[in-house]
Amino acid sequence: MGRAVRILRAVFHDMHMPEMAMKNAGGQGDKGKEFNPMRSIAVAGGAGMTLLSCIGLGIWGGLKCDEYLGTYPFGLIGLSLLGAISGLWAIIRKMIGK
16 A cells, blocks of 8 residues: 555656656656656546546446346446446556556
């Protein structure tokens, strides 16, 4: 848990203070390059689309499950929560991988 908290703090700190992030990077890979706002927008958009698609698939799957099994609204609630969790997990995996 401690490692994940440190990573999230570093990510949020770098998002809010890009000048400090560039100074602290010190030539490590892509972080040493100049700040590019278009790249930041693309990364944020990709994360948003990942989360949106996972939640959307969960809702669609939940509705189909409820339709087939007749368990409205339990399939919708369960699979939409599963979609949200899987979307967040995918975003966290991308952040840790970079």
